[in-house]
Amino acid sequence: MATYLEINKKQVNEEKWEEPFYLNMGPQHPSTHGVLRLFLELEGETIVNCTPIIGYLHRGVEKLGENLNYNQAIVLSDRLDYIASAANNTAFALAFEKLMGLEVPRRAKLLRTIVCEMARICNHLLWLATHALDIGAMTVFLYCFRDREWLLNIYEKICGARLTHTYVRVGGVRQDFTQEIIDELYKFTEEFPPRIYDYETLIDVNRIWLKRTKGIAVVPPEDAINLGLTGPCLRGSGIAYDVRKFRPYDAYGEVDFVVPTGKNGDTYDRYRVRMEELRQANSIIRQCLDKLPETEGEPVVAEDAPDLLMPERIKKPEPKPVPKKGVIFRGADVPVVPPGEAFAAIESPKGELSVYVVSDGSSKPWRLRVRTPSFVHISAIPYMTKNHMIADLIAIIGTLDIVLGDSDR
């Protein structure tokens, strides 16, 4: 990045210049939600060009996953999108199950759906809190964190961790719910909708909020598809695409929900879509909880699922009758996991998260590829910021809902 440094140096030394003003924003800027660096080309206060520079949080999750076995790789997925780690766990587990040809028990499917939707509520609450704080609404921030704390406490009861759950495992989930958790979740689903109404009272028709969000970063439907946007960003542009509806996984096929869409494709519409998703997620949790008693007593892990401690190799059993003395039996290796490839996509709170895994028969994935929504959404920043003010850039980063752990991997 020497060129950027040279340009900056030149600007300091010269008193007057004709070329546009260059500015570095980040990677330690609080409103870039992590370590995103943006190189801006300005004309006055208007952005002419914007180059996102990523990679400050690169940990090599894909390569690390190739050195761990399938159950251990799920632990890595917690650290991708650390706000909604239950959804990441599910994506990894679904791909591995497809590879191994496992059928997950219905109770485990319902439990997974519940934790995924809880992750969606957690994520959208944190998004609303920080997005509103960036734009200038402080009270919403406090209210959202109060409610998110409640969900994190429930998570703590479910799996013993608040942020990096590792709750989903290959073939099911780690642990069953207790009656106490189910009661608490019922209480949450009852008390949560009025709270969404509270947030909306604060900012839905607030004139400052409207001025900062209406008509900002408009993405027409065709451009949204071409940019590869998914999730609420795509639905805000009016395209009702949702993996949960089109390729249902887990228990989404049996629950009833609508896919909310926007009209204009601006920041305000994306905000409305996410608020509506909060209500839908709440109702999905409720429906799954109602179905839980039907599956009482079922195991939460498939019978033929691999153990947490996967064997590194399995020897073919000795043939019967035992070969006579003097004949050496060569035990060939049986593949631990059937060789082949599998692909699974889920609707994570931020967009479409997909995992592609290739197996060569050993207990470790031969190749692991993760398509994360934040990475694709960052590539849309140059398009969306064109001819906007610097102050709007904060709103645009907020509305895309990016997490740098997700994008850099």
Place this chain on the structure above:
Amino acid sequence: MKILEKALLIEILKGLALTLRKMLFAKPVTIEYFDKVRPVPAPGFRGRHALVRDEKTGDTLCIACMRCVRVCPSKCINVEYEVDKETKKRKVVKYEIDALRCVYCGYCEEVCPVNAVVLTEWYEYVGLKREDLFFDKEKLLKNWDEFIATQKRPYLNPFWKPRGIPKKFLPAKKRQFTGV
């Protein structure tokens, strides 16, 4: 009507009224941590590591099967053992956990066949040096003594015997386990 609403700042006043109502009538959710309130984590919270002390022998229950070492995703457990020549039994010489490497997934306590290792519900621990968070066998046993003094007996960690898991995944000793 629209102009009147705009001039009188109706929507902003509505928001302020909500804030005022919450300020006056809602119960505060913040706590005065450490001085007044010390939150108790939920059972099964994955906190500080410990090795269960066997009350009969005063030593660890560990049989050095190395399952925890092999399942650990961050490779933070180090076990060394020696084999008794007469009884052919393994005896743990070294059991070390590097808590700074640990990712607190709880796999080790789930695969342990004798429930010797545990992530306790103890969350208030710090280290001023790196060595403070490098637990060897004595430190892990001491962690257990500190932790079990605050608990009701018999103590059963949920991850020792996860709820709703088929019997196939649990060895016989784990299935019959009722707590220490």
